[in-house]
Amino acid sequence: MAPSKPRSKSRNPLLIPGIGKFSRSKMYHKRGIWALKAKHGGTFPRHDPKPAAPEPASKKPPKFYPADDVKTPVPNRRKPKPAKLRASITPGTVLILLAGRFMGKRVVFLKQLPSGLLLITGPFTVNGVPLRRVNQAYVIATSTKVDISGVNVDKFDDKYFAKDKKKAYKKSESSFFETEKQEKKLPQQKKDDQKAVDTPLIKAIEAVEYLRGYLGTKFTLRSGTKPHELQF
Amino acid sequence: MPFKRYVEIGRVALVNYGKEYGRLVVIVDVIDQNRALVDAPDMIRGQINFKRLSLTDIKIDIPRVPKKKTLIEAMETADVKNKWEKSSWGRKLIVQKRRAALNDFDRYKVMVAKIKRGRAIREKLAKLKRENPA
Numbered sequence: 001m002a003p004s005k006p007r008s009k010s011r012n013p014l015l016i017p018g019i020g021k022f023s024r025s026k027m028y029h030k031r032g033i034w035a036l037k038a039k040h041g042g043t044f045p046r047h048d049p050k051p052a053a054p055e056p057a058s059k060k061p062p063k064f065y066p067a068d069d070v071k072t073p074v075p076n077r078r079k080p081k082p083a084k085l086r087a088s089i090t091p092g093t094v095l096i097l098l099a100g101r102f103m104g105k106r107v108v109f110l111k112q113l114p115s116g117l118l119l120i121t122g123p124f125t126v127n128g129v130p131l132r133r134v135n136q137a138y139v140i141a142t143s144t145k146v147d148i149s150g151v152n153v154d155k156f157d158d159k160y161f162a163k164d165k166k167k168a169y170k171k172s173e174s175s176f177f178e179t180e181k182q183e184k185k186l187p188q189q190k191k192d193d194q195k196a197v198d199t200p201l202i203k204a205i206e207a208v209e210y211l212r213g214y215l216g217t218k219f220t221l222r223s224g225t226k227p228h229e230l231q232f
Numbered sequence: 233m234p235f236k237r238y239v240e241i242g243r244v245a246l247v248n249y250g251k252e253y254g255r256l257v258v259i260v261d262v263i264d265q266n267r268a269l270v271d272a273p274d275m276i277r278g279q280i281n282f283k284r285l286s287l288t289d290i291k292i293d294i295p296r297v298p299k300k301k302t303l304i305e306a307m308e309t310a311d312v313k314n315k316w317e318k319s320s321w322g323r324k325l326i327v328q329k330r331r332a333a334l335n336d337f338d339r340y341k342v343m344v345a346k347i348k349r350g351r352a353i354r355e356k357l358a359k360l361k362r363e364n365p366a
Contacts (some may be wrong), residue, residue, distance in 0.1 A: 045302040214340045
């Protein structure tokens with residue numbers, strides 16, 4: 001027999017949360033337990049019990065008994081899901097950044113990373129925004145879309161953007177007084193990645209009139225504009 | 233300064249408040265001191281307070297409470313739609329609607345166009361000033 005899929009919808013409609021329409025006996029009949037039993041000669045089919053793990057031969061009494069009985073906390077099985085992407089944000093959408101270093105800039109959305117953050121790029125030569133992660137909540141999605149088919153963003157994930165761990169601070173008298181200024185140079189790999197993503201993107205942008213200037217301009221509010229009445 | 237636009241049967245009015253805001257309707261009957269019966273081709277005939285109506289210059293020739301078909305024919309012969317869209321009031325409303333529907337990219341393009349236009353005007357003005365020092 002084909003492996004049976006777990007049934008998605010319950011056969012017992014809820015009248016009120018906690019109260020089903022059908023009684024236990026009715027549900028027994030509905031689920032067909034009687035048919036399964038009949039098929040397997042009067043009993044519900046059961047797996048053979050798993051052989052119990054053999055108890056360790058010598059079990060010494062514990063050295064320490066805690067004074068009070070402390071309840072063990074229930075383990076947390078919660079796995080946070082990545083934030084649901086707004087329907088208005090699709091690959092290639094022009095977004096307006098609302099906070100942070102690049103506040104007001106219009107950027108191109110590439111993809112959503114596993115952490116839920118959005119991967120964006122300026123492109124860098126157009127408005128100075130590099131490949132960057134941004135939270136959906138701090139973004140306005142416009143209805144303008146850029147053709148992103150020529151761009152390959154598969155290699156970017158959250159690990160790419162992880163900060164380098166600082167080297168362990170070695171306590172020595174000389175280094176205590178000389179504050180070491182670590183030069184933070186952008187590795188060539190990142191520059192190449194930026195270029196690889198931006199070149200096909202810029203070609204797509206140049207194809208649309210005014211789009212390059214649009215992406216280079218910041219979003220501003222002026223006297224009289226009502227943000228709640230603006231269509232993006 | 234007498235009145236020019238009267239409430240009469242056949243007067244076209246604009247609804248300025250309520251669910252039907254912005255719709256052009258025709259007054260087909262007067263109910264009492266405050267209310268009129270209004271009708272439009274794509275609307276169910278209903279009553280509305282005069283305070284919710286702004287009268288327009290357009291009037292059509294209809295009997296009191298005409299059938300919908302008669303109303304539509306009368307509106308076609310009087311060419312209400314075109315008259316309205318050509319009138320300055322109608323044109324202003326159309327522009328307002330267009331402006332409200334602009335998206336962010338459109339607004340940018342409008343801004344660029346305004347700057348270009350202003351620049352062209354100023355250049356021309358400067359040229360004329362140079363040529364005709366007065």
